[in-house]
Amino acid sequence: MLQVQGANGSGKTILLRTLCGFMMPATGEIRWCGQSIHELGDAFYAEMVYLGHLNAIKDELNALENLRISAGLAGCKVDDKQVIAALRRLGLRGRETLPVKVLSQGQRRRVALARLLLSNAPLWILDEPLTALDVGAVGLMQELIGEHLLNNGMVIYTTHQPLEVVGVATRWLALS
Amino acid sequence: MNKLSLLGLLSLVIRRDLVLAMRRRADVLTTLIFFVIVVSLFPLGVGPEMDMLRKMAPGVVWVAALLASMLSLGRMFSADYLDGTLEQMMLVPQSLSVLVLAKILAHWMVSGLPLVIMAPVLGLQFDMPTQALWVLIAALLLGTPILSMIGAVGAALTLGLRGGGALVSLLVLPLCIPVLVFGAGRSGSRCKWHKRELPLIVARRATGDGIGIYAMGYGPRPAYFDRIKHIVYF
Amino acid sequence: MAINWFKYSSPSTFYGVAGKMVPWFAWSAAILFVVGLYISFFVAPTDIQQSEAYRIMFIHVPASILSMFIYLVMAGYAALGLIFNTRLSSMMASALAPTGALLAFLSLWTGALWGKPMWGAWWVWDARLTSELILLFLYLGFIALHASIDDPRRADRASALLAIIGSVNVPIIYFSVQWWNTLHQGASVKFTGTSMHVAMQQGMYTMMLAVWLYAIAVSLLRVRCIILERECKAQWVSELTEVRR
Numbered sequence: 001m002l003q004v005q006g007a008n009g010s011g012k013t014i015l016l017r018t019l020c021g022f023m024m025p026a027t028g029e030i031r032w033c034g035q036s037i038h039e040l041g042d043a044f045y046a047e048m049v050y051l052g053h054l055n056a057i058k059d060e061l062n063a064l065e066n067l068r069i070s071a072g073l074a075g076c077k078v079d080d081k082q083v084i085a086a087l088r089r090l091g092l093r094g095r096e097t098l099p100v101k102v103l104s105q106g107q108r109r110r111v112a113l114a115r116l117l118l119s120n121a122p123l124w125i126l127d128e129p130l131t132a133l134d135v136g137a138v139g140l141m142q143e144l145i146g147e148h149l150l151n152n153g154m155v156i157y158t159t160h161q162p163l164e165v166v167g168v169a170t171r172w173l174a175l176s
Numbered sequence: 177m178n179k180l181s182l183l184g185l186l187s188l189v190i191r192r193d194l195v196l197a198m199r200r201r202a203d204v205l206t207t208l209i210f211f212v213i214v215v216s217l218f219p220l221g222v223g224p225e226m227d228m229l230r231k232m233a234p235g236v237v238w239v240a241a242l243l244a245s246m247l248s249l250g251r252m253f254s255a256d257y258l259d260g261t262l263e264q265m266m267l268v269p270q271s272l273s274v275l276v277l278a279k280i281l282a283h284w285m286v287s288g289l290p291l292v293i294m295a296p297v298l299g300l301q302f303d304m305p306t307q308a309l310w311v312l313i314a315a316l317l318l319g320t321p322i323l324s325m326i327g328a329v330g331a332a333l334t335l336g337l338r339g340g341g342a343l344v345s346l347l348v349l350p351l352c353i354p355v356l357v358f359g360a361g362r363s364g365s366r367c368k369w370h371k372r373e374l375p376l377i378v379a380r381r382a383t384g385d386g387i388g389i390y391a392m393g394y395g396p397r398p399a400y401f402d403r404i405k406h407i408v409y410f
Numbered sequence: 411m412a413i414n415w416f417k418y419s420s421p422s423t424f425y426g427v428a429g430k431m432v433p434w435f436a437w438s439a440a441i442l443f444v445v446g447l448y449i450s451f452f453v454a455p456t457d458i459q460q461s462e463a464y465r466i467m468f469i470h471v472p473a474s475i476l477s478m479f480i481y482l483v484m485a486g487y488a489a490l491g492l493i494f495n496t497r498l499s500s501m502m503a504s505a506l507a508p509t510g511a512l513l514a515f516l517s518l519w520t521g522a523l524w525g526k527p528m529w530g531a532w533w534v535w536d537a538r539l540t541s542e543l544i545l546l547f548l549y550l551g552f553i554a555l556h557a558s559i560d561d562p563r564r565a566d567r568a569s570a571l572l573a574i575i576g577s578v579n580v581p582i583i584y585f586s587v588q589w590w591n592t593l594h595q596g597a598s599v600k601f602t603g604t605s606m607h608v609a610m611q612q613g614m615y616t617m618m619l620a621v622w623l624y625a626i627a628v629s630l631l632r633v634r635c636i637i638l639e640r641e642c643k644a645q646w647v648s649e650l651t652e653v654r655r
């Protein structure tokens with residue numbers, strides 16, 4: 001678990017986006033399991049999930065459809081039961097079939113976070129995952145990250161409020 | 177790791193875009209109404225002589241179709257770009273070209289196909305003979321996907337830029353000239369297909385598609401990414 | 411002796427080299443212009459069919475040919491920049507675009523001036539004219555796209571893609587327009603060029619060379635400005651005498 005810290009404008013998001021391969025680093029290269037991610041290409045993308053500032057969910061679709069599509073794009077075969085279970089876990093029981101545009105900001109963020117539950121990727125790259133979340137959801141997030149780490153997962157995230165996961169040593173990276 | 181097949185990806189994205197279009201029908205209708213209005217304005221501008229109208233009908237329909245497809249280009253990627261779906265699509269462990277092809281096909285079904293269906297009605301307004309109407313439909317059916325194809329490149333290049341709409345027309349319209357020449361020329365006064373024309377259209381189509389797909393698949397990875405970065409940060 | 415070309419591909423080195431080359435190209439262009447214009451106006455004989463009006467050809471033809479040629483060179487540089495990620499090639503591409511657009515415009519303008527006395531019309535929908543007009547649009551599209559993206563590296567990449575697509579399309583456009591034209595009205599313009607007088611040829615070649623050298627000189631000058639603009643934060647720029655002053 002790596003927590004990236006730094007003031008506004010210190011380059012946290014740029015760092016994460018460079019890790020995703022959105023941008024080429026000016027010098028050096030980014031490696032996953034010893035190989036450059038630009039050579040790995042699809043093999044790297046199959047092993048990571050990225051959650052950016054933007055939720056990447058469609059207002060016109062409901063939560064269920066949104067997740068079905070995003071999981072489909074990521075190459076995960078999921079059935080509706082799994083999706084509903086993921087949404088319930090994130091406290092969206094009863095809102096599965098509402099169009100996302102009627103949900104609040106925090107609820108939309110929860111829909112986006114449900115993507116993490118539907119993916120088997122070992123690497124999570126999260127950019128400010130806690131934006132717009134209430135206290136309960138922050139606690140839930142700590143729980144989810146803890147479970148992911150127990151499954152030999154990796155999490156890289158940026159945040160302004162520290163996340164404490166029991167029994168895991170967080171590595172810090174401070175940018176200035 | 178179970179990967180989605182290419183065909184599966186193609187149909188997933190197309191279905192998604194069609195559902196989205198169905199839930200935002202107004203956008204599709206606007207383009208269609210624009211097309212009808214532009215065509216209907218011509219007789220008002222040049223006068224109601226039937227002979228002249230009959231002669232210029234294919235050209236008018238084609239130019240109007242070209243303008244209408246420019247109008248809808250902006251929507252091809254911008255919604256996905258603004259809500260972050262596009263960057264998620266960049267991370268799909270699959271061929272980006274297929275993804276882009278799916279988006280282009282969906283865009284054509286939503287904005288090109290209605291024009292093709294509407295065209296004969298407009299042709300009747302100009303008193304086009306039946307045979308010419310069929311040729312017009314066939315030519316539009318071949319031509320409008322190419323317009324979507326070429327337009328996709330322009331839409332991608334101008335994504336998130338100031339004045340993107342006007343700029344995309346400036347970039348794309350000159351490149352669409354061969355389509356216009358072949359398309360409108362075909363439906364012209366002769367009303368029949370030359371033997372030598374078909375291979376030319378097919379060749380043109382193949383090159384257009386090839387360039388489009390190539391440019392989209394390889395160009396955008398870096399180009400798109402930086403473009404996305406642009407809005408996120410500035 | 412092997413020359414290290416990569417040395418010259420760094421903007422800081424090229425800035426100096428270009429600065430030294432500009433006067434040479436500029437002066438030879440100026441001299442050739444004077445010589446070429448002299449031949450065109452005083453040495454070349456009056457044409458039997460077109461009388462004096464044909465003399466506009468000495469500007470028109472070099473401008474047209476170079477406007478097309480520069481587009482290809484520009485697309486080539488843009489492609490180099492895209493593939494090898496070399497900043498200087500992209501800068502060269504954007505430096506060439508305005509010159510190309512200017513020449514395309516000149517060619518259209520002089521063409522119109524020539525067309526009026528010859529064909530009795532300022533503009534004819536001929537294949538060549540139309541293609542040249544579209545070429546001008548392609549240049550303008552390139553410049554507009556480049557200008558509307560703030561981040562220079564991104565602007566380079568996007569416009570490079572456009573230039574490449576454009577250069578592939580230029581022949582297609584040309585043939586389609588030619589075909590369109592022959593279908594509708596038949597070829598209306600035949601360029602003479604069968605038996606040109608020697609002095610006419612000399613005048614033409616001299617002018618062509620002059621325009622060519624002029625294009626190089628102006629592009630180098632422009633690329634120097636672009637380098638300064640983009641590298642204004644670099645150490646070597648602040649050490650230049652002209653900047654310190």
